[in-house]
Amino acid sequence: MGEGKVGLSSLKGRHFVDALDLSQAEYDLLFSLAEDIMESPQDYAHCCSGKILATIFYEPSTRTRLSFEAAMLRLGGRVITVADAATSSVAKGESLADTIRTVAGYADLIVLRHPKEGAAKLAAMYSPVPLINGGDGAREHPTQTLTDLFTIKRYKGRLEGLTVAFCGDLRYGRTVHSLIRALALREGIRFILISPAELRLPRAIVEEILETNPGLGLVETEDLEVGLSEADVLYMTRIQKERFFNEEDYIRLRDSYILTRRKLEGAKENLLVMHPLPRVTEITHDVDEDPRAIYFQQARNGMFVRMALIASLLGVV
Ligand code: NCD
Numbered sequence: 001m002g003e004g005k006v007g008l009s010s011l012k013g014r015h016f017v018d019a020l021d022l023s024q025a026e027y028d029l030l031f032s033l034a035e036d037i038m039e040s041p042q043d044y045a046h047c048c049s050g051k052i053l054a055t056i057f058y059e060p061s062t063r064t065r066l067s068f069e070a071a072m073l074r075l076g077g078r079v080i081t082v083a084d085a086a087t088s089s090v091a092k093g094e095s096l097a098d099t100i101r102t103v104a105g106y107a108d109l110i111v112l113r114h115p116k117e118g119a120a121k122l123a124a125m126y127s128p129v130p131l132i133n134g135g136d137g138a139r140e141h142p143t144q145t146l147t148d149l150f151t152i153k154r155y156k157g158r159l160e161g162l163t164v165a166f167c168g169d170l171r172y173g174r175t176v177h178s179l180i181r182a183l184a185l186r187e188g189i190r191f192i193l194i195s196p197a198e199l200r201l202p203r204a205i206v207e208e209i210l211e212t213n214p215g216l217g218l219v220e221t222e223d224l225e226v227g228l229s230e231a232d233v234l235y236m237t238r239i240q241k242e243r244f245f246n247e248e249d250y251i252r253l254r255d256s257y258i259l260t261r262r263k264l265e266g267a268k269e270n271l272l273v274m275h276p277l278p279r280v281t282e283i284t285h286d287v288d289e290d291p292r293a294i295y296f297q298q299a300r301n302g303m304f305v306r307m308a309l310i311a312s313l314l315g316v317v
Contacts, residue, residue, distance in 0.1 A: 004057070004308045006026065006223045007026070007029050008026075008029050008030070008033060008312045008317060009315065010026065010142075011026060011030075011309075011312040011313055011315075012312070012313065012314070012315030013130060013189040013313070014115050014313060015124040015127070015130055015132070015144055016130070016131075016132045016133065016143065016309065016313065017120045017121050017124050017132075017133040017140070018121075018133070018142060018178075019140060019141065019142040019178035019179070019181050019182040019217075019315065020181060020182065021184075022141065024144075024148075024185060024186070025040040027149060027182070028029060030146065030150075030305060031149070031150050031305070031307045031308075031310065032152055032302045033241055033303075033308040033311070034068065034150055034301075034305040034307065034308040034317060035154075036286075037304050037307050037308060037311075038304050040105060041074065044075055044240060044311065044317075045074065045075070045076055046075075046076040047075050047076060047316045047317060048072060048075035048076050048077030048310065048314060049076040050077075050315060051072075051075075051077040051078070051079065051108045051109070051314055052077065052078050052080060052081075052106065052107045052108055052109075053068065053069070053072040053077055053078070053079050053080075053107060053108070053111065053310065054080050054081065054082075054103045054106065054107035054109070054110045055069060055080075055082070055083070055084045055107045055110075055111045055134070056077065056081075056085050056099070056103060056111070056112045057081070057082065057084070057111075057112075057113040057134065057136070058082075058085040058087075058090065058109060058112075058113060058114050058115060058133065059113050059114065059242075059258055061083075061113055061134070062277075063276075063277060063279065063299050064111075064113065064135065064141075064143065064144070064175070064302075064304060065081070065083065065111075065113070065229075066133045067299070067302045067303040067306055068111050068119070068132075068134070068306050068310075069081065070150045070303050071303050071304075071306040071307040072310055074303075074307060075307055075310060075311060075316075076107075077183060077306055077310075080106065080107060081155070081210075087215060095274075096114070096119060096120065096122060096123055096126075097125075097126045099124070100112075100123045100126045100127050100131070101126050101127075103128045104126075105129050107129060108129055108130075108134065108314060109129055109130050109131075109132070109191060109282060109310060109313060109314060110123075110129060110130070111131075111132045111134045111143075112131060112132070112133065112134055112136075112226055113134035113135045113136075114135075114136050114137070114138050115136075115137050115242075116118065116136060117136055117137035117138060117139040118136060118137075118139065119137070120132075120133035120134075120136040120140070121133075121135045121136075122287050130313040130314070131248060131275070132313070133148070135174055136174070137174070137243075138145075138171075138174050138177070138240065138243050139174055139177065140174055140177060140178045141174040141175045141177075141178050141276075142178050142182075143302070143303070143305075143306060144174075144175040144178060144179070144276050145175070145178040145179045146302075146305045146306070146309060147178050147184050147276075147298060147299075147301055147302035147306075148175070148235070148274065148276070148298065148304060149179070149304055150301050150304075151181070151274065151294065151298045151301045152233055152272065152274075153156065154301065154309055155272050155294060156232065156233070156272065159183065159186045160185055160187045160188050160189070161187065161188035161189070162188075162189060162190070162232045163190040163191075163192065163217075163231050163232050163234060164183060164189065164190070164191055164192070164231065164232065164233045164235065165191075165192040165193075165228070165230070165231035165233065165234045165235065166179075166180065166191065166192070166193055166194065166195075166201075166228035166235045166237070167194040167195070167224055167227060167234065167235065167236050167237065167259075167282075168195060168199070168236055168237035168238065168239060168256070168257055169195065169199045169237050169238065169239045169240045169259050170193055170195045170199055170200055170201040170237070171195070171198070171199040171200060171288055172203065172243035172244075173237045173238075175237065176201070176235070176237055177201075177202075177205055177217045178290070179203060179235065180201065181205065181208065181209060184209035184212060184213050184216055185212060185213060185265065189213070189216060189217070190216070190217030190219075191209075191216070191217065191218045191219070191249075192216070192219045192221065192226070192227040192230065192231060193218070193219065193220045193221070193267055194220075194222065194223065194224050194226070194227045194250070194257065195220075195222070195256075196222060196253055197222065197260055198249070198253065198258045198311065199253065199256075200220060201220075201226060202256065204251035204294060208254075214260045224257050224259070224263065225259070225263070225266065228263060228264070228266055228267045228270075228271075229266050229267065231267065231268070231271060232268065232270070232271065232272070233271070233272045233274060234259075234267070234271060234272070234273050234274065235274045235275070235312070236259055236274070236275045236279075236282050236283055237275065237282070238275075238279065238282060239253055239254045239256070239274065239280070239282070240282050240286060240293045243297055248267075254280070254281065255281055257282055258281060258283075258284060259273070259283045259284065260284045260286065260287065261284065261286040261289075261290060264287065264290055264292065267292070270292075271292045272294055273287065273292050273293045273294065273295065274295055274298055275288070275295040275298070276298075277295055277298075277316075278301070279295070279314050283295075
């Protein structure tokens with residue numbers, strides 16, 4: 001297959017637990033492969049034949065699990081799944097390490113979503129087959145980052161020199177944590193972080209990104225309008241209800257930001273409005289009609305870039 005894929009063999013057999021497990025060059029190679037898959041799906045329709053993907057999801061999911069499963073099916077592979085901890089032996093008290101060692105005996109690749117931070121890292125230590133983190137508590141969600149970067153690249157043509165505003169729950173939003181850490185490495189990036197004081201980006205992440213990229217522009221504000229006028233990309237997020245310790249705090253904060261068609265009037269013509277989804281109240285439905293709203297395309301892109309990831313980790317491209 002084409003020249004663009006030279007170098008992807010470095011991914012064979014690896015885990016993908018943290019957004020920084022891939023180099024910038026590896027991300028870029030995966031994006032070219034995903035584009036090739038989008039353009040010529042028939043060339044890849046059988047490349048995973050005989051392979052099995054296991055999806056183990058101990059937290060709710062629509063997009064991550066189904067896009068992985070659709071990705072594997074479109075590559076000609078097959079899928080086995082645990083979509084609910086209550087129906088698996090976790091309910092009997094089995095440890096994650098034992099579950100992973102068992103499932104790795106059945107499957108060639110595992111995607112795990114788990115409520116505990118660090119669960120994917122632990123699972124990877126016990127997995128003889130590539131393990132992909134499908135979200136571990138509030139920590140990381142690296143394949144959403146793959147999806148998000150691929151989407152920005154497709155619509156903007158680049159990942160450098162952009163002003164990216166993140167809005168909502170920056171404290172608990174794992175998609176934000178992964179994406180910020182990966183984007184911070186790109187040149188000329190500026191972040192506008194919009195959140196209520198209680199839901200600011202964790203200080204450890206702020207320190208880390210400023211250390212890895214001392215030239216990084218970073219502004220924190222509580223005002224959505226400030227970010228809206230300057231942003232090239234606006235990344236909206238859901239307030240992460242399931243991570244709150246008490247319901248009152250959630251109710252008080254849940255409607256902190258609501259993006260409407262009217263608010264978009266002050267934004268750039270070529271802004272990208274992104275959201276990892278699911279959306280609750282933070283984007284009104286009238287925004288969906290605005291050509292700048294690309295969150296459903298973003299979700300679809302996720303399937304193609306996951307096809308590229310699966311094929312690369314299995315070493316079949
Ligand atoms: C996100 C997640 O699970 O972290 N969803 C997704 O995978 N697209 C975002 C969210 O739940 O808010």
